Amino acid sequence: MTSVPTIDLHTIIEATGSFSDANKVVEEGFSVVYKGQLPGGTMVAVKRLKQSLLTDKGRQHFSREVEVMSTLTHVNLAKLLYYCREGDEWILVYEWMEKKSLNLYIFGEEGLRSSLSWAQRREIIRGAAIGVEFLHGRGFIHRDLKPANILVSDTWVPKIADFATAKLFIDEQTDLTLVQTRGYVAPEYIGEGALTYKCDVYSFGVGFAGDSQWQKENKQCNVPS
Incomplete structure (x- = not known):
């Protein structure tokens, strides 16, 4: 438990316009993420596990993310915020992050990469580091930490996402079948x-070293080890 x-499937279908392409945000390895609007106006991110991957491994990823x-x-x-398991549908519903992921501000177009002030960069790196420290303090390793998995709120607060590969740290042992991103x-x-x-x-450092504009701020922040 x-x-x-x-949340019921009908509500999710209504919120995403029947999973319309117009509401598709990104397609990931095991899922597709849609933008949705719940009754009452709350905006959400709907993560729909790909039906073609509803294997034991796919179910394991879904169950782990909900549990963690x-x-x-x-x-x-x-x-x-919610989760749904009805028929072949396995769905996670997250709070909506208006600024989307840090990928846009590290590897995106020059206009976006240069749009943040030094103070904003420093606070984003600091906040992400605090999030990692919190996970580690609770005995969890994210395992797939990268800019695409660090979302940004409308007030530029970084939020670590995608815990599908997170695993409780026990005796430094790992299941090598779990997915990580190359690089x-x-x-x-x-x-x-x-x-x-x-x-x-290591993943944290690689992520923020992707653009020289972020390297200066990364060196000035204390990253948990």
Whole structure:
């Protein structure tokens, strides 16, 4: 059992315009994310697990994300509002982040990359680091930390998202079948399968080193280790 309430499929279908392409935000490895509007006007991000991947592995990812997010609440973590399991549909409903992900501001068009002040960059890096520290303090390793998984609110508060690969840290052992993104994986994980908190720190550094404008601020912030 989780503390996250359920939501019926009909409400989700109405909120997303029957999962219309116009409301599609991004397609990920195991899911498609849509923008939706619930009755009453609340905007949400609807993460729909791909039906073609409803295997044991797909169910494992879904169940883990619900379980983890139901136990973790922090200003720098994306909030899971509801979940739905009806028929072949496995869906997560998150708070909507108007500024979307940090990918846009690190690897996006020059106009977006240069739109943030130094103070904003510093606070985003600091907030993301605090979110990582909170996860580690609760015994969790994110495992797939990257700019695409750090969302930004309309007030520029960073929120770490996508806990589908998060795993409770036990004796530095890991399930090598879980998915990570190439380029952000720590060398010791690739070479030896050794999972430690430092794997997240490595991914964090790689993510914010993607653009020279972020490197200066990254060096001035204390990243948890």
